[in-house]
Amino acid sequence: MPIELDSTVAAPRPAPAPRLFGARAPGLRERTLFTERLALLLETGVPLHAALQSLLEQTGHPQLRAMIAAMCDDILAGERFSTALARHPLFPVTYVNLIAASEAGGFMAEVLVQLVEMDEKEERLRATLVAALSYPLILLAFSCGVVLFILVSVFPKFAAMFAAIHDQLPWTTRALMVVSRLLTEHGALAAALAAALAGGIWMLMRRPDVRTAVDRAKLRLPVLREVFARIYLTRLLRVMGISLERGVTILATLEACRAVVPNADVQRFIRDLEDDVTEGKGIAAGFQDSGFVPVAVRQMIATGEQTGTLGRVMSRIADSYDRELTRYLARLSKLAEPVMLLVMGILVGTIVSSLILPIFKLSRSVH
Known part of the structure; x- marks a missing residue:
């Protein structure tokens, strides 16, 4: 039977407290470690409050x-653990809903x-994305550095x-030459x-x-669609799968899904x-109308x-798509390397030829 979640669990979250300068807010890794240690303590029979202590x-x-100290105080005050978690933005709606379901079901x-497994899969997905993008971005940064060096250090000598x-x-x-003069004579203006x-781009994106x-x-352009549709579908099905397996109501599950998929089309x-x-319609009927599934x-x-x-079916599909996304990103990264090298070669070659051809022309005019 689906487990109805108490309205207090879904109460509006307060704004996060201001941080001291230089302090880093806890993120996915800290949450994963917290969840893993708490699971270990509870599995060995330690009561919840003692485990939090x-x-x-x-x-x-x-x-x-x-955060943990505040949770301990809330537990001592008689509140449920899910209610205490809901007060902290570190714990998403999916996390809180699953804890609420486990409180009612005793698991x-x-x-x-x-939850640890879900967070670890999300962390691996992020690491895969970073690995796929890192080499092309390094090549792009290197080519930009070479171009900047030529424009600032080489071109002025031939002006x-x-x-x-x-x-x-x-x-x-x-x-x-115009760009080189702008960079060398009006560097502050160029900056x-x-x-x-x-x-302007940042404000436009807002x-x-x-x-x-x-x-x-993201869901229509060829290469972007292959990446983002897989990411969104993996997250959506993983959250739905684990939530439905644990008895969270479908409506509460879908509400949590909107928080983990930051795309207007998917949220719609x-x-x-x-x-x-x-x-009163089924979930499957709604999926039939989706263009990205x-x-x-x-x-x-x-x-x-x-x-x-x-x-269970949604969880299996999410795991399958996770592996498929990893393979696709690896292939995409391998394809991007020669493309970036080609672009870098064309860019640097164009600049170098723009410098060398006039020198040859001057040399011929002298002779």
């Missing part, structure tokens, strides 16, 4: 210590182990020589323009209509699913709903 003594992170240690044949210079050389451009357009592009799809469930996944979800194994 033990974690308070073991934790060195000042903000996490403050908190097992749920904590599942006087090129001035005599300015009208005969290729347009690329003339354009690069201000770059900062203004970055600030506009709801622009963010919606970017979210839509989740809200449509909520409407379908409210109207593959047909095979829709069929498996429909089968899982018919056989009463929807949660």
